[in-house]
Amino acid sequence: xxxxxxxxxxxxxxxxxxxxxxxxxxxxxxxxxxxxxxxxxxxxxxxxxxxxxxxxxxxxxxxxxxxxxxxxxxxxxxxxxxxxxxxxxxxxxxxxxxxxxxxxxxxxxxxxxxxxxxxxxxxxxxxxxxxxxxxxxxxxxxxxxxxxxxxxxxxxxxxxxxxxxxxxxxxxxxxxxxxxxxxxxxxxxxxxxxxxxxxxxxxxxxxxxxxxxxxxxxxxxxxxxxxxxxxxxxxxxxxxxxxxxxxxxxxxxxxxxxxxxxxxxxxxxxxxxxxxxxxxxxxxxxxxxxxxxxxxxxxxxxxxxxxxxxxxxxxxxxxxxxxxxxxxxxxxxxxxxxxxxxxxxxxxxxxxxxxxxxxxxxxxxxxxxxxxxxxxxxxxxxxxxxxxxxxxxxxxxxxxxxxxxxxxxxxxxxxxxxxxxxxxxxxxxxxxxxxxxxxxxxxxxxxxxxxxxxxxxxxxxxxxxxxxxxxxxxxxxxxxxxxxxxxxxxxxxxxxxxxxxxxxxxxxxxxxxxxxxxxxxxxxxxxxxxxxxxxxxxxxxxxxxxxxxxxxxxxxxxxxxxxxxxxxxxxxxxxxxxxxxxxxxxxxxxxxxxxxxxxxxxxxxxxxxxxxxxxxxxxxxxxxxxxxxxxxxxxxxxxxxxxxxxxxxxxxxxxxxxxxxxxxxxxxxxxxxxxxxxxxxxxxxxxxxxxxxxxxxxxxxxxxxxxxxxxxxxxxxxxxxxxxxxxxxxxxxxxxxxxxx
Amino acid sequence: xxxxxxxxxxxxxxxxxxxxxxxxxxxxxxxxxxxxxxxxxxxxxxxxxxxxxxxxxxxxxxxxxxxxxxxxxxxxxxxxxxxxxxxxxxxxxxxxxxxxxxxxxxxxxxxxxxxxxxxxxxxxxxxxxxxxxxxxxxxxxxxxxxxxxxxxxxxxxxxxxxxxxxxxxxxxxxxxxxxxxxxxxxxxxxxxxxxxxxxxx
Numbered sequence: 042x043x044x045x046x047x048x049x050x051x052x053x054x055x056x057x058x059x060x061x062x063x064x065x066x067x068x069x070x071x072x073x074x075x076x077x078x079x080x081x082x083x084x085x086x087x088x089x090x091x092x093x094x095x096x097x098x099x100x101x102x103x104x105x106x107x108x109x110x111x112x113x114x115x116x117x118x119x120x121x122x123x124x125x126x127x128x129x130x131x132x133x134x135x136x137x138x139x140x141x142x143x144x145x146x147x148x149x150x151x152x153x154x155x156x157x158x159x160x161x162x163x164x165x166x167x168x169x170x171x172x173x174x175x176x177x178x179x180x181x182x183x184x185x186x187x188x189x190x191x192x193x194x195x196x197x198x199x200x201x202x203x204x205x206x207x208x209x210x211x212x213x214x215x216x217x218x219x220x221x222x223x224x225x226x227x228x229x230x231x232x233x234x235x236x237x238x239x240x241x242x243x244x245x246x247x248x249x250x251x252x253x254x255x256x257x258x259x260x261x262x263x264x265x266x267x268x269x270x271x272x273x274x275x276x277x278x279x280x281x282x283x284x285x286x287x288x289x290x291x292x293x294x295x296x297x298x299x300x301x302x303x304x305x306x307x308x309x310x311x312x313x314x315x316x317x318x319x320x321x322x323x324x325x326x327x328x329x330x331x332x333x334x335x336x337x338x339x340x341x342x343x344x345x346x347x348x349x350x351x352x353x354x355x356x357x358x359x360x361x362x363x364x365x366x367x368x369x370x371x372x373x374x375x376x377x378x379x380x381x382x383x384x385x386x387x388x389x390x391x392x393x394x395x396x397x398x399x400x401x402x403x404x405x406x407x408x409x410x411x412x413x414x415x416x417x418x419x420x421x422x423x424x425x426x427x428x429x430x431x432x433x434x435x436x437x438x439x440x441x442x443x444x445x446x447x448x449x450x451x452x453x454x455x456x457x458x459x460x461x462x463x464x465x466x467x468x469x470x471x472x473x474x475x476x477x478x479x480x481x482x483x484x485x486x487x488x489x490x491x492x493x494x495x496x497x498x499x500x501x502x503x504x505x506x507x508x509x510x511x512x513x514x515x516x517x518x519x520x521x522x523x524x525x526x527x528x529x530x531x532x533x534x535x536x537x538x539x540x541x542x543x544x545x546x547x548x549x550x551x552x553x554x555x556x557x558x559x560x561x562x563x564x565x566x567x568x569x570x571x572x573x574x575x576x577x578x579x580x581x582x583x584x585x586x587x588x589x590x591x592x593x594x595x596x597x598x599x600x601x602x603x604x605x606x607x608x609x610x611x612x613x614x615x616x617x618x619x620x621x622x623x624x625x626x627x628x629x630x631x632x633x634x635x636x637x638x639x640x641x642x643x644x645x646x647x648x649x650x651x652x653x654x655x656x657x658x659x660x661x662x663x664x665x666x667x668x669x670x671x672x673x674x675x676x677x678x679x680x681x682x683x684x685x686x687x688x689x690x691x692x693x694x695x696x697x698x699x700x701x702x703x704x705x706x707x708x709x710x711x712x713x714x715x716x717x718x719x720x721x722x723x724x725x726x727x728x729x730x731x732x733x734x735x736x737x738x739x740x741x742x743x744x745x746x747x748x749x750x751x752x753x754x755x756x757x758x759x760x761x762x763x764x765x766x767x768x769x770x771x772x773x774x775x776x777x778x779x780x781x782x
Numbered sequence: 783x784x785x786x787x788x789x790x791x792x793x794x795x796x797x798x799x800x801x802x803x804x805x806x807x808x809x810x811x812x813x814x815x816x817x818x819x820x821x822x823x824x825x826x827x828x829x830x831x832x833x834x835x836x837x838x839x840x841x842x843x844x845x846x847x848x849x850x851x852x853x854x855x856x857x858x859x860x861x862x863x864x865x866x867x868x869x870x871x872x873x874x875x876x877x878x879x880x881x882x883x884x885x886x887x888x889x890x891x892x893x894x895x896x897x898x899x900x901x902x903x904x905x906x907x908x909x910x911x912x913x914x915x916x917x918x919x920x921x922x923x924x925x926x927x928x929x930x931x932x933x934x935x936x937x938x939x940x941x942x943x944x945x946x947x948x949x950x951x952x953x954x955x956x957x958x959x960x961x962x963x964x965x966x967x968x969x970x971x972x973x974x975x976x977x978x979x980x981x982x983x
Contacts, residue, residue, distance in 0.1 A: 213902060215881070215882070215885055284978065422968065422972045428978065446927075
C-alpha cells in the first residue's frame with residue numbers, strides 16, 4: 042500500500058499576505074533549480090510498505106543515488122511545485138513578512154524562557170516522521186500570518202519594557218508594521234502574562250540595570266567623542282577617502298589619549314610639586330633665543346623639562362635631612378614630600394597604567410577583528426562586505442570600483458597560482474629571494490645603527506662650546522636623513538621580492554588601463570603604512586625619553602595636534618585614496634599591536650635597565666647620591682622597617698615578592714598555561730564548525746532528494762490528469778512506476 | 783530634543799526614536815544640534831515641492847526614486863536603486879514615504895545591529911527578490927561593484943570562476959544558491975561589514 046503525498050495546491054499562508062513581493066509569478070531561479078536537479082528524479086517514487094523498517098530503509102537508500110547537478114532537458118514544471126519551493130522557510134525568511142514574524146516569535150520565546158533551544162514539547166509535528174508510523178500528513182498546523190502575529194504580540198508583552206523595545210527595534214520590518222505591533226501590545230484587553238515572581242523580578246532588574254549601564258556607557262562615549270573638535274573633519278575625510286585613510290587619523294587620536302594619560306600623573310606628582318618648590322638657581326639664566334625650540338638647550342636647560350632640575354631631597358622639610366637622622370627643630374608642619382621616591386614611583390606607575398591600557402586595548406580590538414576560520418572565504422567576503430557606503434563623491438566611488446576590481450582579480454590570480462602545482466625549483470627560488478631580501482634589510486638596519494652610534498660617540502668626545510649650540514643639531518640631522526632614505530631602499534627590496542608573482546602583472550596592467558583612461562593621474566597616494574610607522578616611531582621616542590624628561594609627553598601632544606592639521610590639509614589638497622585598501626578593523630589591531638610589542642616593550646625594557654643597573658649622574662637630578670635609581674626605593678623600605686612593626690607587611694612584601702624571583706616564574710607559568718588553554722579552545726571550535734558544516738551539507742542532500750521526489754509526484758499527477766482528459770471515460774492508467782520523470 | 787527648525791511633534795519624534803536606531807545619535811553631533819529624525823525630516827522636505835511641505839502633508843507624501851537618487855549621500859552609490867526598492871512600501875515599489883526614508887537611515891545608522899544590517903544587505907543584493915542569491919544575482923552584484931562601463935567589467939571566464947569560488951565558500955548546503963542564513967554566516971566572519979554598511983546624513 043502506497044502512501045501518497047497530499048500537498049495542497051495553494052499553501053494557505055501565501056493567499057492573504059499583501060506582500061510587496063509578487064510570489065505568484067514563476068521565478069527564474071526555481072526554473073533553473075528544477076532543471077539542474079530534476080535529472081536525479083529518474084528513479085521511481087518511494088513506496089512505503091507497512092513492514093519492518095528494514096524495507097523502508099532499503100527503499101530510502103535506493104533513492105539516495107540521485108544526481109545533484111546536471112541540467113536535464115526542459116520539462117514542464119508545475120506551478121504548484123514552484124509555489125511550494127517558494128514557500129520553503131530558507132527562502133521566505135529572506136523575503137516575506139510572515140516568515141520574519143514567525144522567526145522573531147521563536148526568538149522572543151527563547152529570550153523569554155531563557156532557554157537555548159525551543160522546547161520540544163511545543164512542537165506538534167515532526168519534520169522527520171518515523172517510517173514506522175508512515176505518518177506523512179503535511180503540516181496542517183501551519184499558522185496563518187495573523188495567528189503568528191498574535192502569538193508574537195503575546196510573547197512580547199511578557200518581556201520587560203526595555204527588552205521589548207530592544208527586540209522591536211531590531212526587527213527587520215517597516216516602521217508602519219512595527220507601529221502596529223506596538224499598538225497591539227498596548228491594547229488594554231491583553232494583560233501581561235508573566236507572573237512576576239521573585240526570579241522574574243530579579244532577572245528583569247538585572248536586565249534593566251545592564252541595559253541602563255549600556256546606554257549610559259554609549260551615551261558617555263558618544264558624548265566624549267563629540268567633545269573632540271575633529272568630529273566633522275573625520276567624517277569628511279571618511280567620506281572622501283574611505284575607512285582605511287580614516288584609520289590613520291583615528292590612530293592619531295588614540296595616541297593623543299595615551300599621551301594625555303601618561304602626562305597626568307607626571308604633571309600632578311612631579312612637575313607641579315617641583316615648580317612649587319624651585320631649587321636655588323645655579324648661575325645666570327641665559328636669554329631666550331629661537332634655537333632652544335630645536336636644540337632644547339639654552340633657556341630650557343635648567344627647567345622642569347629635564348631630569349637634572351629635580352631635587353634629591355625631601356621637599357618642604359623644615360631642615361636639611363641627613364639620611365642617618367639628625368636633630369631637627371620642629372616647625373609648623375606641612376606634608377614632607379620625598380622627591381626621589383616620588384620620581385621613581387610616578388614614572389613606574391605611569392608606565393604601568395600605559396601598559397595596562399595598551400594591552401586591554403589590543404586584546405579588545407583583536408577580539409573584535411579575529412574570527413575563527415576567517416581566513417577562508419576571501420572571495421565571498423570581498424564581494425559582500427567591501428563596498429563602503431560612506432563614500433559620497435563620484436570620483437571616490439569610481440576609485441572604489443577600481444580598487445575592488447583589482448582586488449578581485451588579484452584574488453583570482455592567487456587562487457589560480459595556489460591551485461597550480463609549484464615545482465620544487467620555483468619554491469626554492471622564492472625562498473632564496475626572500476632570504477636575500479631579509480639579509481639585505483637587516484644589513485641596512487645594522488649599518489644605520491652603527492653609523493649613528495659612531496657619530497654620537499664622536500659628538501660626545503668633542504664637546505660643543507656654549508656659543509655654538511647649533512652644532513648640537515648635527516646628530517639629529519643625520520638621524521633624520523637616514524630615516525628619510527632608508528624606507529625607499531626597503532621599498533625597492535620589497536618590489537624585488539614580489540617580482541615573480543602574477544599578481545604584480547595584474548597590477549601593472551590595471552594601473553596602465555586606469556592611467557590611460559584618466560587624464561589627471563598625477564596625485565600621489567596617501568601612504569598609510571609610512572605615516573603610521575612615523576607616528577609609532579615618535580611615540581617610542583617619547584616613551585624612551587620620559588624617564589629623563591618628564592614633560593616630553595606634553596611636547597608630543599603639541600606635535601600630534603599640529604600634525605593632525607598639517608596632514609589633513611595635505612591630504613585634502615594633494616592626495617588620493619590608496620589603491621589597495623586595507624581592512625579597517627584589522628588595521629587598528631595591527632597598529633595597536635605594533636605599538637605594544639616592539640615599541641612599548643622596548644621602552645619598558647630600557648626603563649627597567651636604566652632604573653636597576655645604570656649609575657645615575659652624581660652632579661644633578663633626584664638620584665645624585667645613590668648607586669642606582671632603584672636604591673631610593675630600597676632606602677625607603679629600610680626606613681620603614683626601622684619605623685616599627687605597624688608597617689611590617691610592606692618590607693615583607695618587598696623582600697619576598699619583589700626581590701624574589703620565584704613569583705615571576707610562577708606568573709610566567711600561569712600565563713603560558715592560559716595561552717595554551719586558549720589555543721585548545723580555538724582548536725575545538727574549529728572542529729565543531731567543521732562537523733556542523735558536514736551536517737548542513739547532508740541536510741542539503743536530503744532537501745534535494747525531497748525536491749526531486751516532489752517534482753516526480755507532480756509530474757505523475759499531471760500526466761495522469763492529462764491522460765484522463767484525453768481518454769475520456771477510460772479508467773485512468775496507473776502511471777508506470779518505473780517511468781523516468 | 784533640539785527642535786531648531788524641526789516641525790515634527792514631540793510625540794511623533796519620541797515614537798520614531800523608540801522604533802528606529804536613530805535614537806542613539808547624540809544631540810551634540812551634527813552641525814545644527816537637532817536629533818537625527820528631525821534632520822532627516824528636513825532633508826526629506828527639501829525634496830518635496832513647496833506646497834507640500836507642511837507637516838501633515840510631508841508625512842503622507844511620497845517621493846519618486848529619481849528624487850531620492852539626487853541626494854548627495856546616494857548619488858554615487860551603485861546600489862541606490864536596489865536600496866530604495868527594498869525600503870519602498872508602495873505597491874509598485876517606485877516611491878518612498880518619509881517613514882520608508884527613516885527606515886533606510888535607521889538600518890544604515892551607526893548603532894543598528896549587524897543582524898539587521900545583514901538582513902537588509904541580503905535583500906538589497908537579491909536582485910530578483912526570490913529569497914536567495916543565485917548565479918544571476920551574484921553576477922549582477924559583481925558588475926555593480928566593478929563599475930559601469932564595458933571595459934571595467936570582469937571577463938566572462940573570470941566571472942564564472944569568481945562565482946564558483948563564492949558558492950564554494952558560502953553555499954554550505956550545496957543547493958547552488960545562498961540563502962539568508964548562509965549569507966549571515968559569511969558576514970559574521972567579516973568584522974568590517976558593520977563599519978562599511980553605513981550612510982551618514
